[in-house]
Amino acid sequence: MYEGVVQDLIDELGRLPGVGPKGAQRMAFHLLAADPEDITRLAEALLQIREKVRFCEVCGNVAEAERCRICLDDRRDPSMICVVEQSQDVAAIERTREFRGRYHVLGGAINPIGGVGPEDLRVRELVARLADGEVAEVIIATDPNLEGEATATYLARLLAPYDGVRVSRLASGLPVGGDLEYADEVTLGRAFEGRRMISTGPTG
Amino acid sequence: MPTYRDAAIVLRTYKLGEADRIVILLGRTRGRIRAVAKGVRRTSSKFGARLEPGMVVDVQCYEGRNLDTITQADGLAPYGEAISHDYPSYTSASVMLETCEQLTEEGAPALQHFRLLAGGLAALAAAEHDPRLVLDSYLLRALAIAGWRASFADCARCGMTGPHRAFHVPSGGVVCPVCRPPGSTAPAPETLALLSALFTSDWSVADASQRRHRSEASGMVAAYLQWHLERGVRSLRHLERTP
Numbered sequence: 001m002y003e004g005v006v007q008d009l010i011d012e013l014g015r016l017p018g019v020g021p022k023g024a025q026r027m028a029f030h031l032l033a034a035d036p037e038d039i040t041r042l043a044e045a046l047l048q049i050r051e052k053v054r055f056c057e058v059c060g061n062v063a064e065a066e067r068c069r070i071c072l073d074d075r076r077d078p079s080m081i082c083v084v085e086q087s088q089d090v091a092a093i094e095r096t097r098e099f100r101g102r103y104h105v106l107g108g109a110i111n112p113i114g115g116v117g118p119e120d121l122r123v124r125e126l127v128a129r130l131a132d133g134e135v136a137e138v139i140i141a142t143d144p145n146l147e148g149e150a151t152a153t154y155l156a157r158l159l160a161p162y163d164g165v166r167v168s169r170l171a172s173g174l175p176v177g178g179d180l181e182y183a184d185e186v187t188l189g190r191a192f193e194g195r196r197m198i199s200t201g202p203t204g
Numbered sequence: 205m206p207t208y209r210d211a212a213i214v215l216r217t218y219k220l221g222e223a224d225r226i227v228i229l230l231g232r233t234r235g236r237i238r239a240v241a242k243g244v245r246r247t248s249s250k251f252g253a254r255l256e257p258g259m260v261v262d263v264q265c266y267e268g269r270n271l272d273t274i275t276q277a278d279g280l281a282p283y284g285e286a287i288s289h290d291y292p293s294y295t296s297a298s299v300m301l302e303t304c305e306q307l308t309e310e311g312a313p314a315l316q317h318f319r320l321l322a323g324g325l326a327a328l329a330a331a332e333h334d335p336r337l338v339l340d341s342y343l344l345r346a347l348a349i350a351g352w353r354a355s356f357a358d359c360a361r362c363g364m365t366g367p368h369r370a371f372h373v374p375s376g377g378v379v380c381p382v383c384r385p386p387g388s389t390a391p392a393p394e395t396l397a398l399l400s401a402l403f404t405s406d407w408s409v410a411d412a413s414q415r416r417h418r419s420e421a422s423g424m425v426a427a428y429l430q431w432h433l434e435r436g437v438r439s440l441r442h443l444e445r446t447p
Contacts, residue, residue: 157291
């Protein structure tokens, strides 16, 4: 136990996800020894995240205005919406540079044991985005775990009646750079299910 | 550190740190187990896919002071995978897994609960019956294993031979006209027959039941479950019936 503000800082840092008491103590003493300018910059960044960051009114991604930079970008394809669980997933997909459509952040996955149902997610907002008929494909990119799969099942069923809207799911399968013999049966099973043709043989 | 191996059903998982999970399992011989599975949230994990709720696995763990650590997991029956592709089955399985967690204790062997849950998940994965019927059958039998067997024929208070019309949750089932306390309900005789069939796994009767009797039976089972469990079952709120 330390006195006053040092202990307060350790307590606050210890509340961050993945930070234990020892880690919080180490960070606090690192900050005590750090350049005052660095500390001021960190403090300003923390204040600004509170003041400036909000959630995009269209897709639910983090933004510094009413709409995020992706929703404001006219070059993005408005006919494709990629549905993800959280904002971090948007950043992961953006790193691939494969997808040029827009996003929809659900804010989690359906998890009845955890008390999260469809009404706790941004499902209604997703349905509202389909109302203008501009969207032709919804790509469901929820996590490949039980909750993510069940959420995808729920959304696929919910969106099925919408004419002209295709609903697809990200492929699951073998990680690049791995050995086939180490793949678990669930992943390998999905890789077989989602296999694609690379040759159809001679035609005619 | 001592290691052990057991067949187990994954009941629930929590995120831990950057890429780990705390996994709650029901071991065939060891009862409820709390263990850490390191690195399973990474896509490169060798056994992360097997440690999803509803999966039956053969796990190897080493004992820790508070939490055990999973070192290996082989799949025995990937029920969770099939269940996640049918939403009513998924919500039913969630109630089953949460109820099982509440009815079992850490370190106390619960072989009957293990068998019942494995059977229930297999039935949901096979999709041969309405998921809600499978769930109600599971709940009635799980509560009976826990010592709260409901009576659907003889009076739950005095034992007078039935059939009786009145049902009273706190009394433990149907009650005779003499014992009938205030607040008893009078379900349809077909509903009581359905509940009895679900308890004894008479699927020919259960599958032939009408929707309104299924709905009434589900309500009674849910009330019976919530009455006996100290904590409410959160997932019941999100339960979805088959249209």
